[in-house]
Amino acid sequence: MESFRNDGCLSDEGLHALIAGQLDELGRLEAAEHLAYCDKCTDRYTALLTADALSDPPRSVRRTVMGTIWVRLMQ
Template sequence: MEQAMFPQNENNTPFDNEALFDAEGHLTDEGLHALQEGRLDELGSLEAAEHLTFCDYCLARYTALIELAPEKLKQPMRDLIPQVQA
């Protein structure tokens, strides 16, 4: 079975990049959640990451969203330094 081209949400539908930004040019709440959950496609992820580099308002909102995440989601996946050094 072929994997979907775009990350899917719980309703099994791709996240619409048109819903990533609001009329004022800020990331929407839904877009921030999709970014945190890894549901954006490559273009959406790049656009959101670029936006967060210069928009203090959205960066503060995203940081607050991450701080509300369960502790296990805040931990790095695993340390790759030993593998890289080998």
Template sequence: MSLYFDNEKLFDAEGHLTDEGLYALKDGTLDDLGALEAAEHLSFCDYCLLRYTAMIEAAPDCMKQPMRDLIPQVQNLMRLRSFRIMTNRYVSAAAAVVLGFVMWGAVSTFGLSDVSALTAQQPTAPHERFGTKFSTAVNGFYKSLDDTFKNFTLTAESGLEQMRTKPIGGSTAKGE
């Protein structure tokens, strides 16, 4: 004997869901095809939808309530995720600080021990500001880009000029 409701008894002669079919839908004893057919029918048949909602409203209150409260479980999950996010942020920041101190220690340990030796090797001209260096680099990039486009245009124009002067047959006037 099958646990599922017989799909042949799902609809009556007029094309509406039978009472047994509605109960099977509510109880979950329809197979996948029957549940799909019933759901599709309920999406466009107001008469059967009213009967189905009346059947659900007539159910005892204990069946209308969820089986368990999900709020504590969701709150615990939210706490765990927020803890993970905050932990990841602090661990990343701490790793950056430690790396900075390690690099600082390495430079101070293995770097120049005498600051006067550093100043003796470099010229005493004032240092360029970062903004000036950045502006110079950007201007150089735009100048090289402009030069590239000019060279491309000149090459294309010379190629077009060669195509205009060369005859269509491919032979030149000198060889004839």
């Protein structure tokens, strides 16, 4: 597995391996060092980490939340 692309940025495979905890200690250190100065890779990494968190809430929660919002709007 190649953690870095030819342009020096983290590969998609490298980012996924970092998130999954599949990199060895040296790989984690190299990735962390790169993320410390590369805004493009930091943005890609953040997008992968938050993808699930930013998805639509489950239907069971949606009704409760929308009801609360509606009540507060009408006050």
